[in-house]
């Protein structure tokens with residue numbers, strides 16, 4: 001009679017395996033002894049779990065360290081060449097793909113600009129498929145070695161039986177984007193909101209590292225947030241949590257792209273900041289590159305232009321109110337400011353921003369709150385999207401479990 005391990009034993013083995021992989025992936029190489037100390041598992045269990053992972057090539061010995069009186073101990077780490085990850089940033093007027101090894105070292109990038117009229121899902125999918133071929137050709141990485149592709153999109157990604165994307169500014173109304181892309185690409189694909197993807201990257205490898213309760217605020221053309229509570233990304237009932245950009249800060253205020261009024265995005269997203277400037281200097285809004293206009297606004301402010309200074313001060317006040325609301329709701333230890341606008345204005349507005357948060361938040365919610373800038377730059381969403389694949393790799397329910405032996 002064939003012996004099979006009871007279900008509970010298999011689950012326990014799986015849990016131990018994920019705990020060890022998570023420690024090595026996020027904490028870097030360490031000895032079996034240190035793994036035992038950090039997980040509380042016995043040395044026997046550590047050896048039983050790491051053995052098959054070493055055999056499968058997921059782990060490798062990266063060196064040795066001296067031990068007191070005994071043989072040198074080997075140091076174990078993730079094998080960066082075991083598999084590769086693709087991170088995709090689907091932006092409002094660009095698409096960027098990056099290829100990483102399993103240690104999240106970037107090996108290649110493809111970036112293409114798209115016109116704002118080219119926002120049909122089919123256009124993005126065609127660009128992603130050809131970008132993937134281009135990346136593989138440029139780096140010599142075979143598609144069979146890619147563990148998965150993560151995609152960060154600017155809309156709400158509903159996980160409600162299927163994975164649908166709702167992006168009102170593109171008139172995407174719960175489009176089955178995942179099913180569409182899986183018909184074109186033979187890789188496991190994971191899609192999430194760009195702010196959530198970026199939050200994972202900052203939390204694991206960037207400014208949120210070491211904390212347990214973190215909010216990563218993405219300030220770009222639109223605004224979003226990724227909320228991490230007790231070390232896990234908070235998703236809500238259908239993955240729509242973190243739509244901070246559409247919380248109201250002015251009743252009956254400016255119209256927002258979501259169809260409502262008075263959302264923080266309408267005041268502190270790039271078009272909102274520019275609207276504040278034009279209200280102050282009495283000029284009409286001009287079409288054109290928001291990136292260049294925000295760059296100029298920050299430069300003008302540094303050069304002493306009063307309207308620019310006031311526009312940024314208003315932005316700091318709106319964001320301060322928004323962050324105080326986040327502090328009152330979630331009591332994070334850190335709020336990390338990112339996104340291209342966040343990166344551009346962050347340093348200039350930081351002193352005002354901190355003061356407004358202190359004024360608007362309840363003291364117990366904000367007493368230990370640190371506000372800081374993100375560590376990943378303009379490619380934070382690609383890195384975050386690759387982290388969506390790592391999140392699956394570290395979870396028990398891997399879509400690509402067949403690809404990962406052991």
Ligand SMILES: [Zn+2]
Pocket residue numbers: 245246256257258259260261263265
């Ligand atoms: Zn809105």
